Amino acid sequence: MDGRGEDGAGGVGDVGGEAVKVRRKRMPRAERERQMLDAAVRTFGQRGYRAASMDEIAELAGVSKPLVYLYLNSKEELFTACIRREAAALTRAVRGAVAPGPADRQLWDGLRAFFEHTGRHPDAWAVLHSQARTVGEPFAAEVNALRAELVAFVTALLAAAAREAHQDPSLPDREVAGLAHALVGAAESLAGWANAEPDVSAREAAATLMNFAWAGLGDLMEGRRWSPPS
Amino acid sequence: MDGRGEDGAGGVGDVGGEAVKVRRKRMPRAERERQMLDAAVRTFGQRGYRAASMDEIAELAGVSKPLVYLYLNSKEELFTACIRREAAALTRAVRGAVAPGPADRQLWDGLRAFFEHTGRHPDAWAVLHSQARTVGEPFAAEVNALRAELVAFVTALLAAAAREAHQDPSLPDREVAGLAHALVGAAESLAGWANAEPDVSAREAAATLMNFAWAGLGDLMEGRRWSPPS
Structure with a gap:
């Protein structure tokens, strides 16, 4: 919907050029990011910002926690996104x-x-x-x-x-x-x-x-x- | 207005019995507490909770910082009050x-x-x-x-x-x-x-x-x- 490409240009977190080349890249970046944000909105909305954990969000999104950090940088930036x-x-x-x-x-x-x-x-x-x-x-x-x-x-x-x-x-x-x-x-x-x-x-x-x-x-x-x- | 007496019974912070016997007790406790709360509301309202300092509040109230802690216990309790x-x-x-x-x-x-x-x-x-x-x-x-x-x-x-x-x-x-x-x-x-x-x-x-x-x-x-x- 927001048209971000697989190359990560214009992504929400500035993850740096080469860091984006992660191994399991079956899904376009925009799609994966959308899944993470969906999981984050659900977790933040139901638990509150402080109680929500990045582990929980990653698990709900079906990705690893490092990948969430790689894409969205920090809990603060994920919440802002x-x-x-x-x-x-x-x-x-x-x-x-x-x-x-x-x-x-x-x-x-x-x-x-x-x-x-x-x-x-x-x-x-x-x-x-x-x-x-x-x-x-x-x-x-x-x-x-x-x-x-x-x-x-x-x-x-x-x-x-x-x-x-x-x-x-x-x-x-x-x-x-x-x-x-x-x-x-x-x-x-x-x-x-x-x-x-x-x-x-x-x-x-x-x-x-x-x-x-x-x-x-x-x-x-x-x-x-x-x-x-x- | 809330009828708290000089003895501190029913005060906002539970400051303990003997601690109330501070030296310069020219003003009734309720009156002094009111001044502290006035100063706190003004400071919190204008600066925000985090930026507001207890030093500033004490100074505006014309009392020492220890006295504010003695009466209201902590920044959190002062804000709640x-x-x-x-x-x-x-x-x-x-x-x-x-x-x-x-x-x-x-x-x-x-x-x-x-x-x-x-x-x-x-x-x-x-x-x-x-x-x-x-x-x-x-x-x-x-x-x-x-x-x-x-x-x-x-x-x-x-x-x-x-x-x-x-x-x-x-x-x-x-x-x-x-x-x-x-x-x-x-x-x-x-x-x-x-x-x-x-x-x-x-x-x-x-x-x-x-x-x-x-x-x-x-x-x-x-x-x-x-x-x-x-």
């Missing part, structure tokens, strides 16, 4: 689901994709949402970059919807940014809830959030505000 | 602001109290929301307890509002729990945004979230659902 891959997969899933159209349709499609992805990959979501923040600063920064990208995407979506609704006075940029933060925070929180509760489907989680948010956002787009009690 | 104190202060602020009344009024009062408190105590909020999760597991668990308490409070509020609206079919418990998770996640996310943006007032943050959420929740309470596009 997991975060980056899973963050990219999540944003790709959400962006890919949203086509031009009415704002509520876009939001609904985006939310369903978000909850489908987080529900189908609970270990990846645990790595991104819980593990990466709990472990420490450099990893938290990686996840904040993902969060900033999702917020920017939602901000652009809401700003376009507000412009489309041609309100005057229009929804100020600052409020749109605030609304995007609220929506992303709500979605993150609900994803954790949906994965912890038995039998909450992606559709149900997305519908809960649409019911929570859309009528509110929808009113706002049309210029109808909630007003504080006197 | 900060989390517990600030979590209790935040839930107290929110609960104290909500009086019986219509659901939107309760929500508005609770949200204003939440954003006023997090805005007035940005270091405390950084400790609770960012630092505690970033540092590691035992601290993250402390913060999850706070989160669970806020979610339970909001769940009870929404469930009462839904019952009051006498809808049939009523809002299922599970959906109410989902909505509460969405609201708490949105509020957490907005508090970070409001503290990072210049000049976002507590009232503005609370109004943004009410506009985002209430018309949506309000419609739901009355049995009007958002429906997916066909």
Whole structure:
């Protein structure tokens, strides 16, 4: 998927030119690396970063531990590679689901994709949402970059919807940014809830959030505000 | 505020009976401990757990470093004491602001109290929301307890509002729990945004979230659902 070749060029860890010439090279490098990352995401997501061992990850991936180090360098770099891959997969899933159209349709499609992805990959979501923040600063920064990208995407979506609704006075940029933060925070929180509760489907989680948010956002787009009690 | 006496009974760190008899005892123990915690919250909130030094905290509190260790035992216990104190202060602020009344009024009062408190105590909020999760597991668990308490409070509020609206079919418990998770996640996310943006007032943050959420929740309470596009 990320098109890395057998020669190791552009690999996640810089393993050095000649070190790549390992003996049993039946499988392309990209494929082997994918297996290691799959095993790592599963192990980190289920056990947590600190408790997860490189032995366990290597065994689950069906490779030797030295080979994991050869490809990914260290536990830290392996974890970083997991975060980056899973963050990219999540944003790709959400962006890919949203086509031009009415704002509520876009939001609904985006939310369903978000909850489908987080529900189908609970270990990846645990790595991104819980593990990466709990472990420490450099990893938290990686996840904040993902969060900033999702917020920017939602901000652009809401700003376009507000412009489309041609309100005057229009929804100020600052409020749109605030609304995007609220929506992303709500979605993150609900994803954790949906994965912890038995039998909450992606559709149900997305519908809960649409019911929570859309009528509110929808009113706002049309210029109808909630007003504080006197 | 927490009524600990000079004798150290019930103190945060178990410092042992005789160790408490320090020389310069002009100030009651509770007062001195409060000063240490104030200094610790400020330092942890601004520098992060790892970068913060006990020297710095002692200096800011105007006491010797041994005295900080005597009272709070270790950096870990000091940090835990900060989390517990600030979590209790935040839930107290929110609960104290909500009086019986219509659901939107309760929500508005609770949200204003939440954003006023997090805005007035940005270091405390950084400790609770960012630092505690970033540092590691035992601290993250402390913060999850706070989160669970806020979610339970909001769940009870929404469930009462839904019952009051006498809808049939009523809002299922599970959906109410989902909505509460969405609201708490949105509020957490907005508090970070409001503290990072210049000049976002507590009232503005609370109004943004009410506009985002209430018309949506309000419609739901009355049995009007958002429906997916066909």
